[in-house]
Amino acid sequence: MDNKNIISTDILIVGAGVAGLSTAISLSDKLKQKSLKKRIIIVEKGASVGSHILSGAVIRPQAFKELLTTGEFDGIPFDSKVSSVDKVIKLNDNGTDITLPLHPPYMSNDGNYLASLGQICKYLATLAEARGVEIYTGFSVDSVLYDDENKVIGVKTKDTGIDHNGVKQKNYQEGTKVKASITIFAEGTRGSAVKTVIDKLHLDAGKNPQIYSLGIKELWKLPKGRVEVGSVRHTFGYPLRDKEEFGGGFIYGLTNDMVAVGLVVGLDYEDPTFDPHSTMQIWKTHPYVSSILDGGSVVEAGAKTLPEGGWNSIPKYYGDNMLIVGDSAGFLSTPRLKGIHLAVQSAICAADTASFAMQKGDTSKKTLARYEELVNDSCIYDELYPTRNMRASMQRGMVCGGIQMGMQLLTGGACLLVPKVKNDYETTKDFSKFSNQPFNERFAGKLEFDKKLTFDKVTTVYKSKAMHDEIQIPHLQIKNKALFKNSNIDNYGLSEASMCPAEVYELHTDKQSGEKSLRLHAENCLHCKTCDIKSPNGAITWITPYGGDGPDYNMM
């Protein structure tokens, strides 16, 4: 794809994650069965397939069996099968731990596999290309194209060669317009293009707002024999507080003495100073975790959000000429902490719908409504509908919420008095309303990182290999600068600096006047989307930087 053309295709897929690639594979197969020859294009902002992919990951394999041939399934680069070590552990503040005698509902991993999702995406890309799918990496989709009736007709990639003031440089190139009969949004969590479509077409009308968690992940190399291959440990408790912060940790034992560790924290917390990255570092100092990591070294690190609202937060995921798959639609099971199999399943349903529409020669929303019927007949509905009130119940704390969740298992998900779900940016309190102990006081003495077990944010950026061209309009846009100064900086103390895992936001205080202002280090950004989700007043909009910018994950 060169940057000067308008190009046309039958199907355009935005994002080469597991959802986008699976859609392309399944669609190619279905079109072939119908003897239809159609052009399928995938546009991916990462420099290569997988470079922006970060997941756990424990994978439920069934949907891949439906997607691929037996030979192709056998070729999936899973790391290992989950072993008999599949535990849930409560970490206590006093350094002790208790392993639960039974799995909480949905948390057993029997028959599942451990893997790097980025590696699986690379493999799926080879299968898609072998079917004739064109994959263009290093191109960011910047905006969505509509016709006169507000129907989606394609996308435009990012203009390049513009300085940070918006002045065109000698190397300016306008982005490519990609026009398509059907555009499938597979941008993953908080997709920046699909977000504008959902807003414009009111696809979330009558739904709960989508709410998110942020996962901070590190991949460690350990001394030989330290961790069992295939072992799965999920923790809850320390350093998170039961009612105030929802979330927990994961420790996945991989081959070659590698271990994937991470902490996932709900972004519906109230403390304007709460810092998920530092919380992850403190989590590692609990003796249960530190005894595993001691003597090892970090190979890669990064962060990403995940949509956790469940069934009640899923927008309408089809419209005229368009479909939404995977995390972009919110197909993720919170009690399982798993979205990969649902991304694949949604891809299969979307591909079936798109091939049907191609055959019929009708891509209107009336025809594409078939996608909803297929989703409702699939494991997506079976998994998400009965747990539809679960995440909202957890706002009462893991203990109380856990009891309510148990009752929901008996009622098929029905529940009285479910707390109202608010946007994550609405739950942060400003200093005048926040009366609890702030984060820095709560963890005083634990925020000096030793660079052996615990690390600062700059080290995480370094280990993510994130890079951005500095000659561009900052991709973190402040909607209203006066409000940002008066409210986000003065009343919330720039909570963006605490929430961001990559030190992109810095609070600068002028030595003479004492005036506080923002310094932005956009080049550090990990594309986790936390600030777009959690910034008070919804003050930050994350737009795509140049294609190829961002992290360069390998095994995440």
Ligand SMILES: Cc1cc2nc3c(=O)[nH]c(=O)nc-3n(C[C@H](O)[C@H](O)[C@H](O)COP(=O)(O)OP(=O)(O)OC[C@H]3O[C@@H](n4cnc5c(N)ncnc54)[C@H](O)[C@@H]3O)c2cc1C
């Ligand atoms: C810390 C963490 C742990 C997790 N653990 C598990 C687990 O153990 N098991 C499990 O099943 N699930 C897990 N998940 C969830 C799982 O990773 C997601 O559900 C899954 O990755 C969703 O796939 P996707 O293709 O929809 O999105 P993604 O994997 O995010 O892929 C989206 C792709 O689109 C690209 N893209 C986005 N916007 C644009 C644009 N504008 N232009 C061009 N390209 C774009 C991105 O670069 C990316 O490559 C975890 C998630 C996290 C964050």
Ligand code: SF4
């Ligand atoms: S700037 Fe925003 S998207 Fe980028 S790493 Fe920080 S919180 Fe995440």
